[in-house]
Amino acid sequence: MSAQTADAASPEVAPRHALAGLAILVGLLSRIASLAWWPAIEALTGPALWLGTALLWPDLPRRNRRQAGLLAGIGLGLLLVATFGYGARVDWSRVLDGNTQVVAMLVGVSFIGLIGNLRGQSRPPGHPVTGRRGLLGTWLGVHLLGSILNLSTVFMVGDRLARRAPLTMPQLLGLNRGLSSAALWSPFFASMGIVMTLAPAMDYATVLVHGLPLALCAGLVTMIELPRRFDLTDTAGFSMAPRSLLLPVVMAALVMGFHFGLTPALSIVAIITFLMPGTALATNLIHGPRWTLGRLHRHTLTRLPAMRGEISLFLCAGLLTLGLSTLADVATEGGWTLFETFGAGEATISFLAILASAVAGLHPIIGVSVLASVLELADGQQTLFAFTALAAWAVGTSVGPLSGINLSLQGRYGVSGTRMMRENLRYALIMAALVVAGILVMA
Template sequence: MTLAGLLTQILSFVLPIPAPLTSVLLWSSVALMWRDIPHRNQWQAGSLAVLGLVMLLLAWWIYGADIQILHILDGNIFVAAMLVGVSFIALIGRPAEQAAPPATRGITGRRGLAGTWLGVHLLGAILNLSTVFMVGDRLERRGPLTDSQLLGLNRGLSSAALWSPFFASMGVVITLAPGLSYTDLVGIGLPLALFSGLLTVFEVSRRFDVQHVAGFSLAPRSLLMPVSMASLVMLFHYVLTPDLTIVSIITLLMPSIALLANLLRGGIGLARTRIGRHIDYRLPAMRGEITLFLCAGLLTRGLSSLVDAATQGDWTLFPDFSTLPAMASYLAIVISAIAGLHPIIGVSILASMLDLDGAHQTLFGFVALASWAVGTSVGPLSGINLSLQGRYGVSGYRMMRHNLLYALIMSGLVLAGIAWLARDL
């Protein structure tokens, strides 16, 4: 069902395939895998879905809103399909390369910490969460992971949400604000991400003794894939298929390149084996992410429908989404992440209560990406911290305490970035 949802989404770029078909397939996969989702995720995703349905019902029952039944489940299907498509990028490298990332080579101290952050950041910008396990397992061969190593993994991945077009955060933001300027977001998000790395090296090395702590050495050849993938996306977006959004291009490109790479390397036999294994094991492992994004999309649709019906479309949370409202929105989402809510919930709720034009959409996009990047690093129940807890036994609340100062400093820079972006609004 998950694979069929991806394929119908890709075909819809060139054929008149109705969106409800993709949404039904993806929601069916969620229903089939629901029992295997961790209970905490079931509670959170289920609450979002129920709230969304209740608000749709209220909008129809009380205010007589015209609810398009066939499209109720369409929220965030672009993002869910993109997540599935991006997962296939793990099949582009040779099997041996997948199992053995570059060795640590005995690098320690600040240089080793910088290598860990940079390796996870650059590779994770393309491969997402799987990079944390690739690098973390490599480091763990030299002994149990220390707090400094775990912080390098945590911040290296979460800060990539500030700019990477392959992250779910960017997919959600572009879906909610299709008129934003991606180049403007990268222009401010990438420098912030680099500062995150410098701050991590400086702050963590002052708090912990990292002199003999192993780090990760990023070989130059490891940069080839992330640079190539990002270049391809930009080529399609600006030259070959300018009518397609970045989310659509990524959804189309990643599985296609993975299939082509395996066909060229080992023919139909290798391609069938590797892709079949990916479908059997990797796609079901994404059930928590897919469920959360689809349920958040249902919440957004329900809330926006209820607000529009109750106010006849004449009310927005902020009549003018400028500097102070943007700052308040960012802080609210980060605080809610610390309290245990995934940033997508705050971002989705905020988007449903705003009416944004092009320039304001870029500001909203930056608020959403920045709150996602900082919120997932410090939130005890975020995907990255839950993954570190499950894999390496570190408490999510312990990571939260270690990241509070980092979140405070990064928030100061984010607020300055908001003021700069909003200066001409």
């Protein structure tokens, strides 16, 4: 099929959405160019991403719009108080730069969808994988594939399961927990990008050593808990072929190869930003330049505007973090932090506070950003902070009624975020105990 034919089959896109998609693409390209040869062009990244957000603002769900608007409003208000109340010197030309590196990474990761659809082999419709084995396949498939493809994997696997019948609660919980627990270790998640930005001296290898076993514990808890609560006899699961793991393994190997070999000076966030879209477009070039441009065109007009929820949340949270840190610094003359030191006790309190805020309806990025803005972390404390933040994100997004995964499940499959919260409370309590144990071990 030619690019023109594919384009013709694409739905019409409103001019506002097309312009927003183009602005987001410009934000990504300016970030990549700044990493390669033109550092000054990064000044365009923030304004371009904010322009795309402003154009897509009317399309945000009311709840998301209220939350993002509140974050941005508070952040801007704090900057004004710091400027006119305390005489702070704010570089207003860089106010829009908060979290833009992470947003650019998210946009870059979205291009992985151009490599192709999920090709896991499911059994014929008459012979579904059911019971514990099916639940394990669902959790493991979403966890491993989602560690690279993020939220899109939930829809790919969920839609495949929904072909037989509407999704049941065990299936929804498998999707929810499989994806959220990957935030504990995956370098391709927004959570890791945020944490690496807030704690640049963190040791990723140490986080991986502690986070990956905790993620496996999340799967084990799911496999023990759900069969006791639900009858899984007729609950179909996802059966995954070994070749389905090829993409995550290859992408992870490429990132590690660049990080430790080709571009050791760049952070993992930066490497992912250019490597993901570059790899995706390169795989399409085997079909010719016209095909590749056609797919890039459709991706820009449809997929990038569809990221409006996460982009707006991260940008507005970045503005809040800047406002909080600026005001706290100027009001205390740089002499106050929330904790004098950041050890096991402080990490545990921080984790529980962020988790409680997630249950109350705040996205974990808000708690993590606020915490980082009122801490003065030494290099040796940043790894513990990173683990704490990632764990709060992983558990908080699973149970939080307004987290991205639960809002997505609500919009796609009709389950309420409040019910997902109730069904995950026991899981969250168990995982919280395991996280606190992990904090004690690391500290």
